[in-house]
Amino acid sequence: MQELKTKIENPMLPKTFQIHKVIKETYDTYTIELSGQDCKSNFIFKPGQFNMIYVFGIGEVPISISSSSENTSHIAHTTRSIGAVTNAINALRAGDTVGIRGPFGSNWPLEKAIGKDVIIVAGGIGLAPLRPAIYHLLSNREKYRKVTILYGTRTPLDILYTNELEKWKSMDVYITVDRTDDKWRGNIGVVTTLIPQAAFDPKNTLAMICGPEIMMRFTIQALQSKGISDTDIYISMERNMKCAIGFCGHCQFGPAFICKDGPVFCFEQIKGLFSKREI
Amino acid sequence: MTLEQNKETFVIESNNLQQLLDALKKEGYKVIGPKISDQAIIYDEIETVSELPIGIKDVQEPGKYKLEKRSDKAFFGFTVSPQSWKKYLLPPVTKLWEATYSKDGICFKEESLPDKKQAFIGVKACELNAIKVQDKVYLEGEFVNPLYKRLRENTFIVAINCIYASKNCFCTSMNTGPKHTDGFDLALTEIIEDEKHYFVVEVGSEQGMEILKSLDSKVASKSNLVNMEQVIENTVNQIQKKLDTNNIKELLYSSYESKNWEEVATRCLACANCTMVCPTCFCTTVEDTTDLTSDHAERWQRWDSCFTMDFSYIHGGNVRSSTSSRYRQWLVHKLGTWIDQFGTSGCVGCGRCITWCPVGIDITEEVKELRKAQGK
Amino acid sequence: MESLQKVIEEHSFFKTLDEKYIEVLTGCATNETFKEGEFIFREGENADKFYLIREGQVALEIASPSQRPISIQTISNGDVLGFSWLFPPYRWCFDALAKSKVRAISMDGKCLRKKCEEDHALGYELQKRFGEIMAQRLQATRIQLMDLYKMPARG
Numbered sequence: 021m022q023e024l025k026t027k028i029e030n031p032m033l034p035k036t037f038q039i040h041k042v043i044k045e046t047y048d049t050y051t052i053e054l055s056g057q058d059c060k061s062n063f064i065f066k067p068g069q070f071n072m073i074y075v076f077g078i079g080e081v082p083i084s085i086s087s088s089s090e091n092t093s094h095i096a097h098t099t100r101s102i103g104a105v106t107n108a109i110n111a112l113r114a115g116d117t118v119g120i121r122g123p124f125g126s127n128w129p130l131e132k133a134i135g136k137d138v139i140i141v142a143g144g145i146g147l148a149p150l151r152p153a154i155y156h157l158l159s160n161r162e163k164y165r166k167v168t169i170l171y172g173t174r175t176p177l178d179i180l181y182t183n184e185l186e187k188w189k190s191m192d193v194y195i196t197v198d199r200t201d202d203k204w205r206g207n208i209g210v211v212t213t214l215i216p217q218a219a220f221d222p223k224n225t226l227a228m229i230c231g232p233e234i235m236m237r238f239t240i241q242a243l244q245s246k247g248i249s250d251t252d253i254y255i256s257m258e259r260n261m262k263c264a265i266g267f268c269g270h271c272q273f274g275p276a277f278i279c280k281d282g283p284v285f286c287f288e289q290i291k292g293l294f295s296k297r298e299i
Numbered sequence: 300m301t302l303e304q305n306k307e308t309f310v311i312e313s314n315n316l317q318q319l320l321d322a323l324k325k326e327g328y329k330v331i332g333p334k335i336s337d338q339a340i341i342y343d344e345i346e347t348v349s350e351l352p353i354g355i356k357d358v359q360e361p362g363k364y365k366l367e368k369r370s371d372k373a374f375f376g377f378t379v380s381p382q383s384w385k386k387y388l389l390p391p392v393t394k395l396w397e398a399t400y401s402k403d404g405i406c407f408k409e410e411s412l413p414d415k416k417q418a419f420i421g422v423k424a425c426e427l428n429a430i431k432v433q434d435k436v437y438l439e440g441e442f443v444n445p446l447y448k449r450l451r452e453n454t455f456i457v458a459i460n461c462i463y464a465s466k467n468c469f470c471t472s473m474n475t476g477p478k479h480t481d482g483f484d485l486a487l488t489e490i491i492e493d494e495k496h497y498f499v500v501e502v503g504s505e506q507g508m509e510i511l512k513s514l515d516s517k518v519a520s521k522s523n524l525v526n527m528e529q530v531i532e533n534t535v536n537q538i539q540k541k542l543d544t545n546n547i548k549e550l551l552y553s554s555y556e557s558k559n560w561e562e563v564a565t566r567c568l569a570c571a572n573c574t575m576v577c578p579t580c581f582c583t584t585v586e587d588t589t590d591l592t593s594d595h596a597e598r599w600q601r602w603d604s605c606f607t608m609d610f611s612y613i614h615g616g617n618v619r620s621s622t623s624s625r626y627r628q629w630l631v632h633k634l635g636t637w638i639d640q641f642g643t644s645g646c647v648g649c650g651r652c653i654t655w656c657p658v659g660i661d662i663t664e665e666v667k668e669l670r671k672a673q674g675k
Numbered sequence: 676m677e678s679l680q681k682v683i684e685e686h687s688f689f690k691t692l693d694e695k696y697i698e699v700l701t702g703c704a705t706n707e708t709f710k711e712g713e714f715i716f717r718e719g720e721n722a723d724k725f726y727l728i729r730e731g732q733v734a735l736e737i738a739s740p741s742q743r744p745i746s747i748q749t750i751s752n753g754d755v756l757g758f759s760w761l762f763p764p765y766r767w768c769f770d771a772l773a774k775s776k777v778r779a780i781s782m783d784g785k786c787l788r789k790k791c792e793e794d795h796a797l798g799y800e801l802q803k804r805f806g807e808i809m810a811q812r813l814q815a816t817r818i819q820l821m822d823l824y825k826m827p828a829r830g
Contacts, residue, residue: 030409030445031442032395032396032409032445032598033395033396033407033409034396034398034405034407035407036404036405036406036407038404048826057404074405074587076398076400076405076589076596077400077587077588077589077593077596078587079587080585080587102614102615102826102827116404117404117405118405119398119405119407143823143824144823144824145824173824174822174823174824174825178824196749198819198822198823198824199745199819200746201743204746205774206749207732207749207751208734208746208747208748208749209748209749209815209819210815210818210819210823212815212818213748213815216751216753216754217751217752217753231823231824232823232824234818234821234823235818235823238814238818258613258614259611259613259618260610260611260612260613260618262583262584262585262603263583263585265441265442266436266440266441266442267436267437267442267444267581267583268582268583268584268585268603269581269582269583269603269605270582270584270603270610270611272628272632272636274636275635275636275639275640277640280440280441292552293555296555296556297624298618298619298620298621298624298627299555299618299619299624614827615827616827
């Protein structure tokens with residue numbers, strides 16, 4: 021739907037955005053809140069889409085937008101330090117500027133989920149691309165039936181958005197960690213072990229999954245064995261990206277370009293290739 | 300440049316071909332055509348007809364390329380050069396933008412688009428189809444590549460129907476030649492008959508007509524046209540290589556786990572030659588640079604190849620680290636997934652990848668092997 | 676107050692189990708509750724029971740001399756706790772600590788083992804079900820071991 025997207029004049033040229041706030045989520049993950057310097061209008065995007073963030077002189081990476089799509093005076097990105105550019109992003113402070121290109125990509129199927137149970141399964145940093153969807157569900161709560169969020173991280177120290185998790189009370193939120201010290205009072209085990217606790221009608225549920233690919237594979241298996249069909253399972257994929265507009269060829273996954281056919285895919289569409297190696 | 304089919308045909312004598320080059324130069328076009336350099340026929344700026352590889356043909360086989368004398372003095376008696384015209388539509392190295400950093404933040408300045416016009420002399424049918432394939436990638440998707448669009452709009456195409464096919468040509472299998480159908484401004488067919496040496500010229504656009512009007516020409520006679528069809532028919536008969544494209548997409552989609560890929564990998568060097576010479580390969584990468592003062596940055600775009608080690612780098616590793624997976628990506632993309640992405644095959648049957656592979660891997664043979672392995 | 680038989684019958688673990696076996700199981704079953712912080716069983720003790728957790732959360736823990744106890748996994752409502760009762764030497768491998776108030780139905784393992792020897796069909800039904808649970812736990816443990824969220828190594 022072209023009219024809902026921010027119009028992109030030259031999709032290779034970044035726009036300058038200024039960082040208004042930096043939030044330290046965990047020891048290696050930060051959220052930056054930005055607003056556009058040269059455009060006064062709000063940044064329009066759909067939950068699940070991403071921007072290419074450029075740090076001056078260092079480089080550019082694709083990062084999902086992790087803020088609300090309904091209140092866009094500022095937009096946010098939650099980034100984990102895993103390379104040169106992400107390390108540089110997480111060293112930025114309020115007042116610094118970055119280049120932003122976007123929004124790009126496909127979005128979570130929030131319209132399709134209306135009237136259904138929704139199950140959201142997030143692993144690690146995978147909660148960030150799902151947060152805009154969660155915000156949408158929160159502010160349109162009456163349109164959806166039962167909403168369950170299952171979230172797994174490595175340790176309790178890796179849990180994101182700890183302040184907000186409390187506020188998501190109109191939904192069932194279950195958190196688990198892979199390993200912990202004795203202070204943690206919650207679940208221990210991989211996120212798939214939380215699925216038995218989730219209440220949903222498999223014939224009328226939409227699932228949205230984001231996390232490391234192996235985690236997504238096992239989560240899909242677990243949801244399938246609960247009776248959810250492949251056409252109701254959506255995942256967010258990742259590949260090397262250079263241009264984000266379907267020209268550089270790097271992000272191909274079989275016939276799909278992750279940057280424009282994804283990153284959100286219906287599992288039915290890509291299941292043929294998903295478990296094959298080196299695709 | 301319009302793409303209307305204009306069926307008017309004319310004849311110009313071979314010793315008047317220089318007029319064509321002069322007319323184009325006069326109109327402000329940079330004239331690019333075939334010439335010999337480093338024992339190969341390449342595409343570069345030319346001024347006179349004498350720079351063309353007159354009386355020369357290229358003998359191409361898997362992993363082999365050699366120039367030899369022809370028995371006649373044909374101007375365009377060869378097939379395809381190691382490069383393709385994509386060099387002039389999607390330059391190997393381009394600057395995208397530059398940025399400065401000051402107390403007011405980052406300021407981006409995009410590179411201005413070039414205004415120079417260019418004329419391609421001697422575009423083969425397979426090559427023109429390759430350009431059309433790249434048009435689908437860069438002009439017909441959700442995003443348009445502004446540089447490609449500008450260069451494409453500023454390009455005048457003098458196409459040439461092949462009078463000679465090498466052992467590696469298989470355009471007939473891909474429905475991309477040897478005869479031109481549309482998309483050109485002028486299309487030439489070289490006729491050498493006893494003492495006569497002339498070009499039958501088909502006009503394909505208004506600009507083509509404008510240029511033709513300034514040349515010494517006459518309307519083509521019926522026998523000229525018969526000769527033209529004959530010459531093209533001869534070329535078709537020279538083509539030996541075949542690629543069976545029947546259900547090829549389904550064949551490739553079901554071959555992901557075939558042992559054949561490992562077999563190719565014992566020969567493939569992942570040298571990326573095939574992607575560099577292929578006229579439809581479009582992969583690029585970006586390079587972000589700064590200078591020593593660290594307040595000036597640039598972004599450059601360069602050709603890239605899916606055969607490179609870190610093409611698919613993510614999260615500390617490469618998705619496709621084995622040569623077999625990279626060869627598979629290239630072949631399945633070129634002949635299979637390209638169809639789902641852009642509605643056509645990515646291959647135009649020019650045979651360059653077969654010629655320029657140092658170990659002579661033949662894409663048509665690999666498909667044959669895959670069919671054999673599946674009993675199809 | 677639901678009858679024990681009804682609870683067992685309706686538990687997903689015992690679905691499709693023959694009527695007569697449900698009765699056998701009911702005969703070996705007792706309602707139990709545990710307070711938060713109470714141990715349901717300890718490592719090394721005889722494994723003579725297994726538990727259907729109806730409500731609450733249980734952590735499997737292991738302690739080592741110089742370290743604080745490590746929690747390996749948590750078992751929650753709807754799950755089955757304990758399979759060491761099925762296989763010799765019938766000893767618990769971990770501590771099971773109630774992390775909240777826990778209501779469970781315990782099954783007398785010693786008694787059931789004897790009944791399974793007498794009636795192999797019952798034995799097979801129980802082995803089938805426990806086999807499935809153990810396969811799932813093994814799978815989940817393998818994924819846990821993969822440490823999926825760790826920092827990727829530089830390649």
